[in-house]
Amino acid sequence: MxxxxxxxxxxxxxxxxxxxxxxxxxxxxxxxxxxxxxxxSQQFDLAVPPDEHWHQISEAMRYGIEALAATRSAPRRDLQYAARLGRRRAEQGLPLDLVLYAYRHAGCLVWDELLEIVSAKDPEALPVLVHLASTMWAGVDRQSSTAAEAYRSTEQGMQRRSDERVQALLDALLEGRSTPGLAASAAAGLDLPEQGRYAVVAVRVERAAGREPFRRVAASEGFRFFWRMRTDYEIAVVALEAGVGLTELAEVLHRHCPGPGGISPVVPGLADLGLARRLAETALRTCGPGAQRIVRLDERLPAALVVSQPELAARLIADVFGPLLELDPADRALLLETLDAWLECGGSAGRAATRLYCHRNTVFNRLRRLEQLTSRSLGRPRDLIEMTLALDAFRLTGG
Incomplete structure (x- = not known):
């Protein structure tokens, strides 16, 4: 002091x-x-054990009084102890405003006692004591600010460690671990219900020049996002409130990220995040090269089946498109582009022609040639399914 x-x-x-x-x-x-x-405040008793509290206040007062009459070159044990006390109070969870309250009132008690001592021993010295008041209170301020700085630093470190622990719990859930109590611990750390409506989003992050930057979203009406970084993509656990679903989630993501990305189906609890993560990653894999969309798995199930079984996908391509693969790459690309446009247009040759900037008869001629090469008919449902799946496999696996 x-x-x-x-x-x-x-x-x-x-x-x-x-x-x-x-x-x-x-x-x-x-x-x-x-x-x-x-x-x-009763928080003093709740946060600090009585014996420890008494000892620490006694020590802080003693060091403060010693500093009051110390020489300029004397070590500041009062400040060293204030830093130690600030760290300890942060660990104990006593609010900082109460720590500072204690320092102010300690200063008041010591000042009142000083006035009483000097008045009793040497009344004529009171003007001298008053002259030293600003010096004493500057000392109190320095002690309290030292304690506050140590408190905040410790609190930040504790929060960082707590955040790291919660993120580790979240990672464990996303990895699909089934450790007892894992979901409950994560729920407490994230302030989320253990049972609730959750989805997982996987977004590929491509930081190439000219691309719109990826913008993480932390919260939106009806949603809370918890992001985790992976090597070449990011994962978000999304808590969905009642009344909102995947359609609204996709709209929110489109406003923040150009894609590509995948959204899992809704799962009923934190313990199911491992499954949701795998399904979100599968949805992401259904986005072909150059894709810039956020897609839902439930809207891409046929393609998801293809990317989930790469060996079968390769066999499907070879079986359905075998002769087609022997064509010149430009010729092959033209036929597959026509098939893709025709499928996207619901089997309408006229609309496909508009999309491809050609005559509808040209579309019919290309499709007939495709049927001849593959020995399949687009008019037969089973053949159409095989052709559609083979096209997805070719697009998504690079043939």
Whole structure:
């Protein structure tokens, strides 16, 4: 509680004499301060064990009184102890405003005691003591600010470790671990219900020049997002409120990310996030090269089947498109582009022709040639399914 202004010989005499008496009164002052703190807030008793509290206040007062009458070159044990006390109070969870309250009231008690001691021993020295008031309160301010700085630093470190622990729990859930109590611990750390409506989003992050930057969304009406980084994509666990679904989720994501990305179906709890993550990644894989869409798995199930079985996909391509693969690449691409346009247009040759900038008869001629090469008919449902799946496989696996 001492300052560092150069003092006169008279001031030194007054302070040293008063400090000697003050040190003898530290136990009584400690009892008095603890009584006042308890009256102000019961959190002091809840956060700090009584014996520890008494000892720490006694030590802090003793160091503060010693600093009051210390020389300029003396080590600041009061500040060292204030930093230690600030760290300890942060660990105990006592609010910072109560820590600072304790320092202010300790200063008031010591000042009142100083006035009483000097008035009793040397009344004529009161003007000298008043002259030193600003110095003393500057010391109190420095002690409290030192404690506050240590408190905030410790609190930030604790929060960082807590966040890292929660993120580790979330990663474990996304990996599909079934450790007992894992979902409950993550729910408590994330402030989420263990059972609820959740989806997982996988978004490929491509930071190439010219691409719109990926913007994480933390919250939107009806949604809370918890993002985790992977090597070449990011994953978000999304908590969905009642009344909102995957359609609304896709709309929110489209506003923040150009894609490509995949959205899992809704799962009923945190313990199911491993499954949801795998399904979201499958949905992402149904986005072919150059795709910039956020897609839902439930809208891409045939393609999802293809990308989930790469060996079967390769066999399907070879079986259905075998002769087609022997064509010149440009010729082959033209036929497959025509098939794709025809399928996207619901089997309408006229609309496909408009999309391809050609005559509808040209579309019919290309499709007939495709049927001849594959020995399949687009008019037979089973053949149409095979052709559609083979086209998806070719697009998504690169043939």
């Amino acid at each position: 001492g300052g560092r202004r150069a003092r006169t010989e008279r001031e030194w005499s007054v302070l040293v004499s008063a400090a000697q008496v003050l040190l003898e009164r530290v136990p009584r002052l400690t009892d008095l301060l603890i009584e006042q703190l308890r009256a102000h």
